[in-house]
Amino acid sequence: MKVNLRIWRQKGPDAPGAFQDFSGVEVVPEMSFLEMLDEVNRDLEAKGQEPVVFDSDCREGICGSCGAVVDGTAHGPGRQQTLCQLHMRSFQDGDTITVEPWRAAAFPVVRDLMVDRSAFDRIIQAGGYVTARTGSAPDANAVPIGKPEADAAFDAATCIGCGACVAACPNASAMLFVSAKSGHLGLLPQGQPQRYSRAEAMVQTMDGEGFGGCSNHGECEAACPKGIGVSYIARLNRDLLRAASGAASK
């Protein structure tokens, strides 16, 4: 099958960008989207042209490196998958596919489809950790944790930090990411001592990085490859309100 591609090309963060058209690109349905891009790059290199720059690492949906907005949707059509898990069988012969990078002030374009997501790293540095010495992994039954809490913490912890939530949000808000990261620690006993200061510090850093505010559109939840829900956002807000009201220090 053949597809037409419109891929965003941009030489650097401040350089103007534009779509480059590739028509009649030969693909097989079994190819992943990134393998398709690899083929495009092989052709470009053969012609002595600059390949399309994009991030990827594990190519199995666990590392969070890949990501682009395909036909207006972060990580492309289909729910709960990363760009590397998208396959060409999701498209029809003759389709024109538009590919562009995450768009957010906090995620400047490095080149082509690659964006700088170190704003996420700085949010993690602000509070996405536990300072208590926890030693080596304890016996699973040493600290009893209820099944609902364990499940909720685990679901939040599946966040791979890909940034699709920001890319999909009409406001480029990072609330789903921040709420998942503060939630997964805040739900577990080890995370309790810093539960409220963590939430505050992460939100402060998030705001400082220039992300937008949450308007509860729910686009983040729909785009999240791990299906993390907006319930975590409500939970983060509860933590902040509890801290602000003084109820958390009692």
Place this chain on the structure above:
Amino acid sequence: MSALTSLVRSTIGKKVVMGLTGLIMVGWLVLHTTGNLLIFAGQDAFNHYAHFIQSGFGVEPQLLWLMRIALVIAVGAHIWAAVGLTARNRSARPVAYAGGRKDAATTYAARFMMGAGVVLLLYVAFHLAHLTVGAFSDHPVMPTTFSKVDAYANLVHGVGVPFVGALYILANLALGAHLYHGVGSGLQTLGADGPTWTPLKARLTLWVPLFIAGGNLVIALTCMFGVGVLIDAPDPAWVSPH
């Protein structure tokens, strides 16, 4: 920095202000619509109710002003938060998606919050001039003399004018849309979520706008088409409750 200061300064603080002031206004709107529905109980009952409000809920006339000031503060804070957040949200994505971004979960109501908000602000100004101040007495907008005692006649004659009625209908459609997103969003921002709240929130999201906007729409349509059928035409000689 205390947790309170840092919350107030954050985007979430603005959202909390938005949610709290919004819910205050929603509570007030529920009462306002309930009162309006007394139009179906007749001229006596409706004017009696209007008098009860004007007299400061039968307690102290100043109470009415207290309520008005509280509402003005709520509206002002709501707008302050909305303007600040909208500006921030715009600057958070300075370069739009060149190929467009597809909505997967949000609603038209949510996307139209700012637009509906502006429509509602203009409408509130008109509505106050129309039926509280009586600025259009003996005017095409209100063809009869605005009466200080006969709120029933003011409402029925005032909203009965086709283009005025149409304005009320449009404004209440905008109100319904604004509430459809606002009620659920406000509760979510305030952290209302979980086994109890999530289903309740879904119900409130539907029923609160249906009651408020739907109730007002029924009243506007009744003033336009139902006088003499659903409600009595105002008695011009009405002075005080019989």
